[in-house]
Amino acid sequence: MDEIAEDDNWLNASFLNCQNCQVALYRVDHSGFHDCHFLYCDSCAICAEVDFYDPVYAEINRSLVTDAGKSKYRLIMDAIEERLKPCDCGGKFLANAARRCYSCAAVVLQDTPDVDLYPALFGVDPDEHEITEQEEQAAEEFQAKFVRTEDLWKP
Ligand SMILES: [Zn+2]
Ligand SMILES: [Zn+2]
Numbered sequence: 001m002d003e004i005a006e007d008d009n010w011l012n013a014s015f016l017n018c019q020n021c022q023v024a025l026y027r028v029d030h031s032g033f034h035d036c037h038f039l040y041c042d043s044c045a046i047c048a049e050v051d052f053y054d055p056v057y058a059e060i061n062r063s064l065v066t067d068a069g070k071s072k073y074r075l076i077m078d079a080i081e082e083r084l085k086p087c088d089c090g091g092k093f094l095a096n097a098a099r100r101c102y103s104c105a106a107v108v109l110q111d112t113p114d115v116d117l118y119p120a121l122f123g124v125d126p127d128e129h130e131i132t133e134q135e136e137q138a139a140e141e142f143q144a145k146f147v148r149t150e151d152l153w154k155p
Contacts, residue, residue, distance in 0.1 A: 015120055020106035026123030027099070027109065030116050038116055038147075039080060043091030045100040047116075048084055048148045056083060056153050085154050102146055118142070 013028040030038060037057075040047045050057050060079045064072065077095040084093045091097075099109040099117040108117055119142055121135050 012115075013123060015123055016108070018101040018104060018106055018108055021101060021104040023101060023103040024120035025101065025108060026118045026120045027112075027115050028118070028123070030114050037077070037080065037095070039077070039084065039093035039095050040097035040099060041087040041089065041091040042094050042097040044087060044089045044105050045102040046087050046089070046091075046146050046148060048087075048093045048152055050080055050084075050152065051149075054152070083153050085152060087148075102142060 011029040011031050013026065016025050016027060017023065018025060035052045037050045037052075038047045039050065052058075057080070060083065061076060064075050064079060070078075081092065081094055086092055096111065096113040098107040099112060099115065100106060101108050102117075102119060109115055119138070121139055121142075124131065124135070
């Protein structure tokens, strides 16, 4: 049964613990399921969610001319990083910032621009464990506190 589960695991999802505070975390590849990019603060656990339908993102995407030296992805990320307002903590949102523990802000993953890090709760399989109201609320609180979706851009 385990083998089947592993074959299914095409997003490289796994649970891990913060080495600093031991809180349970969940890492997963940022997949095509998301219509957005996440850029992470370089000094805390907050990330900025840039929706593909965001007008500023659309404008950046349109205005970029591909040059031979850099991938379009990197060009877009450079442009987004330039335009995003700093984090509340004063840090800068970067595509390749270290992924930090939401609980203690210790660095958990480095050089993993395609990986998102969440509280372990986000990795729970609802077929195996019914999400309680309390957990749902905890997930919403995480989103509200650590995922910035509004007021993203510099004027
Ligand atoms: Zn921690
Ligand atoms: Zn920050």
